[in-house]
Amino acid sequence: MDVKTKLIRSGKYTTCPKGIEYKTLNPPIYKGSTILLSYKDFKTSKPPFHGNYYGTLGNPAQLALEDAICELENGYMTRACPSGLNAITTTFMALCSQGDHILVCDNVYAPTMNFCNNVLSKYGVKVDALPPDTGKNITDYIKPNTRLIFLESPGSNTFEIQDIEPIIKIAKEKNIVTIIDNTWATPLFFRPLDYGIDISIMSGTKYIGGHSDILLGTITTNEAYSNVISKFYETVEIFVNSEDCYLGLRGLRTLNVRLKYQEEAALNIARWLEAQDIIETVIHPALPSHPQHELFNKYFTESSGVFGFTFKENYNEEQIEKFMNSLEFFPVGLSWGGVNSLIKSEVYTKRKYLSEKFKNKTVFRLSIGLEDVEDLKNDLLNGFKALS
Numbered sequence: 001m002d003v004k005t006k007l008i009r010s011g012k013y014t015t016c017p018k019g020i021e022y023k024t025l026n027p028p029i030y031k032g033s034t035i036l037l038s039y040k041d042f043k044t045s046k047p048p049f050h051g052n053y054y055g056t057l058g059n060p061a062q063l064a065l066e067d068a069i070c071e072l073e074n075g076y077m078t079r080a081c082p083s084g085l086n087a088i089t090t091t092f093m094a095l096c097s098q099g100d101h102i103l104v105c106d107n108v109y110a111p112t113m114n115f116c117n118n119v120l121s122k123y124g125v126k127v128d129a130l131p132p133d134t135g136k137n138i139t140d141y142i143k144p145n146t147r148l149i150f151l152e153s154p155g156s157n158t159f160e161i162q163d164i165e166p167i168i169k170i171a172k173e174k175n176i177v178t179i180i181d182n183t184w185a186t187p188l189f190f191r192p193l194d195y196g197i198d199i200s201i202m203s204g205t206k207y208i209g210g211h212s213d214i215l216l217g218t219i220t221t222n223e224a225y226s227n228v229i230s231k232f233y234e235t236v237e238i239f240v241n242s243e244d245c246y247l248g249l250r251g252l253r254t255l256n257v258r259l260k261y262q263e264e265a266a267l268n269i270a271r272w273l274e275a276q277d278i279i280e281t282v283i284h285p286a287l288p289s290h291p292q293h294e295l296f297n298k299y300f301t302e303s304s305g306v307f308g309f310t311f312k313e314n315y316n317e318e319q320i321e322k323f324m325n326s327l328e329f330f331p332v333g334l335s336w337g338g339v340n341s342l343i344k345s346e347v348y349t350k351r352k353y354l355s356e357k358f359k360n361k362t363v364f365r366l367s368i369g370l371e372d373v374e375d376l377k378n379d380l381l382n383g384f385k386a387l388s
């Protein structure tokens with residue numbers, strides 16, 4: 001064999017070299033665009049969801065992650081996407097056609113609403129916002145051409161809860177697809193498909209990955225919508241690299257212990273914040289002070305580690321900057337659900353339906369990580385001192 005051929009062929013094992021058995025607890029990371037096939041398979045392969053004839057159809061780590069999420073969400077099919085927003089936009093595009101009307105809860109992750117208003121509308125889809133506390137009044141918003149209802153409960157910034165049971169009942173009667181962004185609760189604390197939601201989406205970037213080092217999204221469907229989603233998914237060629245799927249799977253292994261700690265730490269800090277003079281409102285659905293606490297108890301078994309608060313005083317930008325910069329354990333950053341605590345602030349100006357108490361107010365959002373609770377409280381106290 002010539003050296004040129006050797007360079008190409010040597011060391012390319014598809015099983016372990018030298019017959020050594022090598023079994024790890026976790027799935028291997030495969031890199032591959034080309035999948036080797038027998039001529040017969042090459043001529044006949046037609047996979048239902050998971051193909052094996054090209055790298056884009058899902059590497060083993062992706063398929064393993066999809067199976068795991070599907071089991072947790074109690075779904076029929078899960079597909080992994082390169083980000084949470086991609087999972088959301090993929091789902092919209094797979095389901096919407098020109099002339100459709102869609103209802104999107106006003107408290108969704110802002111880029112979700114941006115996509116609907118700026119992209120879907122270009123293709124002739126009419127978008128209307130739904131009040132974030134919608135329940136059986138959903139009928140007031142439905143039109144004859146309403147195709148889907150997109151919910152986020154609790155909203156990951158202002159934490160309103162939708163009463164999903166009546167929404168699902170009415171949607172089913174009218175043959176409208178229901179979709180929910182389940183990133184905040186994860187299937188550990190809320191399983192939307194058990195209630196009859198058709199599609200549950202998560203940004204795996206948050207709690208599933210858990211360490212702020214991957215971008216990932218998942219779409220989990222019931223049987224009825226599995227075909228339309230999988231066909232679109234494969235047609236536009238969405239897939240996730242092996243490493244990120246592997247890290248997503250690894251994140252799953254510790255999800256329970258991380259979330260339990262983050263839940264308790266967040267509740268502890270939220271209750272403590274409620275007692276601080278400087279604070280006006282703590283926005284945490286698991287607290288009795290939350291306006292929809294009863295709905296929270298109806299649907300969610302437990303709460304995760306992200307919540308908000310507002311100050312009594314309307315501080316100016318300079319003061320807010322001072323507050324944020326004085327924090328050591330709450331760096332300013334987007335995203336959430338990792339092991340490091342984070343803070344961000346926002347004044348909601350684009351919402352159609354915003355609670356009076358948040359109008360012209362800076363709403364701060366904390367994502368509680370795995371640090372010590374007293375350290376986090378002391379850090380916030382230092383921040384409050386910087387404001388006074």
Ligand SMILES: Cc1ncc(COP(=O)(O)O)c(C=O)c1O
Nearest residue numbers: 083084085109156183203205335
């Ligand atoms: C509730 C929610 N859904 C979806 C997303 C989008 O996820 P990703 O950052 O993975 O695109 C985010 C991101 O912050 C989010 O908060």
